[in-house]
Amino acid sequence: xxxxxxxxxxxxxxxxxxxxxxxxxxxxxxxxxxxxxxxxxxxxxxxxxxxxxxxxxxxxxxxxxxxxxxxxxxxxxxxxxxxxxxxxxxxxxxxxxxxxxxxxxxxxxxxxxxxxxxxxxxxxxxxxxxxxxxxxxxxxxxxxxxxxxxxxxxxxxxxxxxxxxxxxxxxxxxxxxxxxxxxxxxxxxxxxxxxxxxxxxxxxxxxxxxxxxxxxxxxxxxxxxxxxxxxxxxxxxxxxxxxxxxxxxxxxxxxxxxxxxxxxxxxxxxxxxxxxxxxxxxxxxxxxxxxxxxxxxxxxxxxxxxxxxxxxxxxxxxxxxxxxxxxxxxxxxxxxxxxxxxxxxxxxxxxxxxxxxxxxxxxxxxxxxxxxxxxxxxxxxxxxxxxxxxxxxxxxxxxxxxxxxxxxxxxxxxxxxxxxxxxxxxxxxxxxxxxxxxxxxxxxxxxxxxxxxxxxxxxxxxxxxxxxxxxxxxxxxxxxxxxxxxxxxxxxxxxxxx
Amino acid sequence: xxxxxxxxxxxxxxxxxxxxxxxxxxxxxxxxxxxxxxxxxxxxxxxxxxxxxxxxxxxxxxxxxxxxxxxxxxxxxxxxxxxxxxxxxxxxxxxxxxxxxxxxxxxxxxxxxxxxxxxxxxxxxxxxxxxxxxxxxxxxxxxxxxxxxxxxxxxxxxxxxxxxxxxxxxxxxxxxxxxxxxxxxxxxxxxxx
Numbered sequence: 001x002x003x004x005x006x007x008x009x010x011x012x013x014x015x016x017x018x019x020x021x022x023x024x025x026x027x028x029x030x031x032x033x034x035x036x037x038x039x040x041x042x043x044x045x046x047x048x049x050x051x052x053x054x055x056x057x058x059x060x061x062x063x064x065x066x067x068x069x070x071x072x073x074x075x076x077x078x079x080x081x082x083x084x085x086x087x088x089x090x091x092x093x094x095x096x097x098x099x100x101x102x103x104x105x106x107x108x109x110x111x112x113x114x115x116x117x118x119x120x121x122x123x124x125x126x127x128x129x130x131x132x133x134x135x136x137x138x139x140x141x142x143x144x145x146x147x148x149x150x151x152x153x154x155x156x157x158x159x160x161x162x163x164x165x166x167x168x169x170x171x172x173x174x175x176x177x178x179x180x181x182x183x184x185x186x187x188x189x190x191x192x193x194x195x196x197x198x199x200x201x202x203x204x205x206x207x208x209x210x211x212x213x214x215x216x217x218x219x220x221x222x223x224x225x226x227x228x229x230x231x232x233x234x235x236x237x238x239x240x241x242x243x244x245x246x247x248x249x250x251x252x253x254x255x256x257x258x259x260x261x262x263x264x265x266x267x268x269x270x271x272x273x274x275x276x277x278x279x280x281x282x283x284x285x286x287x288x289x290x291x292x293x294x295x296x297x298x299x300x301x302x303x304x305x306x307x308x309x310x311x312x313x314x315x316x317x318x319x320x321x322x323x324x325x326x327x328x329x330x331x332x333x334x335x336x337x338x339x340x341x342x343x344x345x346x347x348x349x350x351x352x353x354x355x356x357x358x359x360x361x362x363x364x365x366x367x368x369x370x371x372x373x374x375x376x377x378x379x380x381x382x383x384x385x386x387x388x389x390x391x392x393x394x395x396x397x398x399x400x401x402x403x404x405x406x407x408x409x410x411x412x413x414x415x416x417x418x419x420x421x422x423x424x425x426x427x428x429x430x431x432x433x434x435x436x437x438x439x440x441x442x443x444x445x446x447x448x449x450x451x452x453x454x455x456x457x458x459x460x461x462x463x464x465x466x467x468x469x470x471x472x473x474x475x476x477x478x479x480x481x482x483x484x485x486x487x488x489x490x491x492x493x494x495x496x497x498x
Numbered sequence: 499x500x501x502x503x504x505x506x507x508x509x510x511x512x513x514x515x516x517x518x519x520x521x522x523x524x525x526x527x528x529x530x531x532x533x534x535x536x537x538x539x540x541x542x543x544x545x546x547x548x549x550x551x552x553x554x555x556x557x558x559x560x561x562x563x564x565x566x567x568x569x570x571x572x573x574x575x576x577x578x579x580x581x582x583x584x585x586x587x588x589x590x591x592x593x594x595x596x597x598x599x600x601x602x603x604x605x606x607x608x609x610x611x612x613x614x615x616x617x618x619x620x621x622x623x624x625x626x627x628x629x630x631x632x633x634x635x636x637x638x639x640x641x642x643x644x645x646x647x648x649x650x651x652x653x654x655x656x657x658x659x660x661x662x663x664x665x666x667x668x669x670x671x672x673x674x675x676x677x678x679x680x681x682x683x684x685x686x687x688x689x690x691x
Contacts, residue, residue: 052666052668163526164575165530165575165576165577165578165579166526166530166576166579167575168571168572168574168575168576169530169533169534169537169572169573169575169576169579170533170572171571171572171575172537172568172569172570172571172572172573172575172576173533173536173537173568173569173572175564175567175568175571175572176537176540176565176568176569176572178568179564179565179568183561185551185555185559186549186551186555186559186560186561188548188549188551188561189549190547190548190561190562190565191540191543191547191548191565192547193547217609218605218606218609218610221605221609221636221639221640222602222605222606222640224641386642388637388640388641388642389637389642389650389651389654391636391640392633392636392637392640392642392651392654393633393654393658395609395613395632395636396629396632396633396655396658397658399613399616399617400658400662400668403617403620404662404668404669404670407669407671409617412613412617413617416610416613416614416617419606419610419613420603420606420607420610423603423606424529424599424600424603424606425529425533427525427529427599427601427602427603428522428525428526428528428529428530428599429526430526430529430530430533438568442564442568446564449558449564450558450559453556453558453559454555454559458556458557458558
C-alpha cells in the first residue's frame with residue numbers, strides 16, 4: 001500500500017502532471033460555472049492538449065475538466081438558479097433559496113465541502129473496487145465479457161426510462177455505425193460503398209464532440225438571453241458552510257453510498273444518484289418541510305451524491321473497458337490513443353499509471369476546493385457571460401479537437417453531421433448517449449460473441465452453462481422484468497387514479 | 499423533478515420551478531421515425547453493403563450478422579415511433595406539429611454551413627485567418643453585432659491561436675496562398691497561420 005502511494009507520488013512529481021492538474025481544475029471550474037457549457041465541451045477543448053502530452057498528464061487534464069465541472073456547476077445553480085451543468089438541477093432546489101435568504105457564501109461553501117467529501121469517498125471506493133473488479137474480470141472469458149456488455153447495455157437503456165424506445169433505437173444505430181469499415185475474421189468491408197474514408201469506420205471522438213459539444217454550441221448560439229448577473233456574495237458564512245457538511249453525517253454516508261453504487265452502473269451515474277439521494281434525504285430528514293426552501297441537508301444530499309459518482313464511473317472503465325457515461329467513452333478513446341488498454345491487465349502492466357491516477361485524483365479535489373475558496377468572486381462573474389460568445393468559441397475549439405487528431409477533413413465532417421444530428425435529437429428528446437455506448441460496446445460485443453461462438457462450436461447455450469456468464473444474463477433479465485413490472489403497475493395506478 | 503434529463507439547462511429552466519422541458523410528442527415521434535427510417539434503409543442495404551463470408555465458420559461469424567442484429571434490435575425497440583406517428587396523424591394540426599420537430603434547425607444548418615466553409619478555408623487561408631473570419635461570421639450570424647463584439651471575437655480568436663498554434667505548436671496544413679510568396683516568407687508565416 002505504502003509502495004503504491006509512493007509510486008503514485010513519484011509518477012505525479014513532474015511539471016507536466018502538476019500543470020495538467022492545475023489547468024484541468026481551472027478549466028473544469030470555468031466550464032461548470034458557465035451555464036450551458038458541459039464537461040463534454042470542456043473535454044473537447046482539452047482533447048488536443050491531452051494528445052500532445054504523456055498519458056498520465058493527458059488523462060488528468062481531461063479528468064480535471066470532468067471533476068472540476070461538477071464543483072463549478074453549483075455556482076450558477078446557487079446564485080442565479082441556472083444549473084451550470086445538467087446534473088446540478090437539484091442543487092438549485094435548496095442552494096438558490098439559501099442564497100436568497102442572504103447566505104450565498106454559506107451555500108457555496110457547503111456545496112464545495114459536500115462535493116469534496118463525496119469526491120474523496122469516491123476515490124477511496126475506486127481504489128478498493130477497481131482492483132477487485134479487475135480480479136473478478138481475470139476469470140472472464142469471451143462469454144462472460146459478452147454478458148457483462150449485455151448487462152451494461154440493459155443498464156444504459158433502462159437508465160433512459162422516460163424514453164426506452166429512443167434509447168434502444170439510438171443504441172442500435174450506434175452499434176450499427178460501429179460495424180462500418182473493415183471486419184474480421186473474413187476481412188471484408190461493410191457499408192463502405194468503395195469510399196476509402198469509411199474504411200476506418202465511424203470515429204468515436206468526432207462523434208462525441210459532435211453530439212455533446214458542438215450540438216451544444218448550436219443551442220448556445222441561438223440563445224438570445226443572457227443569465228442575470230449574480231448579486232454580491234458578501235464574505236460571511238464561508239467557513240461556517242465548509243464545516244457544516246459534517247453536521248449531516250447520515251446524509252453524507254447515505255448519499256455517498258448511493259453515488260458510489262450509481263457511478264458503477266453504466267448510464268445511471270450522477271442523475272440517478274442525486275434524485276434518489278435527495279428523495280431519501282428528505283424522507284429521513286428531521287426537517288423534511290425545509291427541502292426545496294433552502295435546506296442545507298438537501299444541498300448536501302445533492303452535491304455529495306454527484307461527486308461520489310465522479311471516480312467510481314472509472315471502475316468499469318479501468319477494470320472492464322466499459323464506459324459508464326459519454327465522458328468516460330471519450331476518455332476511453334484517449335486511453336486507446338495513448339495505448340493504455342483498460343482491463344484486468346492494466347493493473348499489472350501499468351501499476352505506476354494507476355497509482356499516479358489515484359494520487360492525482362486526490363490532489364485534483366484539493367486543488368479545486370482551494371481554487372474555489374480563493375477565487376469564487378472572480379469565477380462568479382463568468383456565470384453571466386453571453387451564451388452566444390461561448391457557443392462560437394466551442395465551434396472553433398471543436399474543430400481543433402477533431403481535426404488535429406488525425407488531420408482528416410472527414411473527421412471534421414463526421415463531427416458536423418453528428419452535431420446537427422445531436423441538435424435535432426436534443427431538441428426532440430431523443431437520447432444521444434446510447435448511440436455512443438452502442439458505438440463503443442458494439443464492436444466489443446460483436447468480437448466477444450464471435451469468440452464465444454467459436455469456443456462453443458456455434459452453440460449459444462454457452463452463455464447458460466458458464467456460471468458467471470449465466471449470472472450476468474440473469475441479472476439483465478431480472479432488471480428488464482423488474483422494470484417492466486414496475487412500469488406496468490405505475491401505469492395501472494395512474495389509470496385508476498385518473 | 500425533471501422528466502427529461504438530456505436537455506441542456508437554459509435560462510428558461512430558471513423560470514420553471516420543476517425544470518420540466520416539454521417535448522412535443524409529435525415532434526419526438528417524428529424525429530424518432532426519421533432515425534427509425536435511417537435504420538430501415540441501412541437494413542435494406544445490407545445485402546449490397548456486406549459480403550458473405552466463409553460458410554464453415556457459422557452464421558454468427560458472417561459479416562452481415564452483427565449489422566443485422568444491431569439494426570434489428572434498434573428497429574424492433576424503436577418501432578413505437580412510426581406507429582405513434584401514424585396514430586397521431588389523425589389529430590388536427592398534425593402537419594404543424596410535425597414541422598415543430600425541425601424548428602430552429604435552419605439556424606443550426608446555417609452554422610453548419612459556415613463550419614463547412616471554415617473547414618475549406620483552413621486549407622487555403624490557414625488556421626489563423628480562417629478562424630478570425632469564422633469567429634466574426636459566427637458573431638454576426640448570432641446577432642452579436644457592432645460595438646465591442648467584433649473586438650471580443652478577435653480577442654477570443656487570438657487567445658485560441660496563441661494557445662493552440664503558438665503555445666502547443668499544433669500543426670495545420672500550410673495555407674495554399676503562401677505558395678505565391680517567397681519560400682522564406684512562407685516558412686516564417688507558415689508557423690503562425
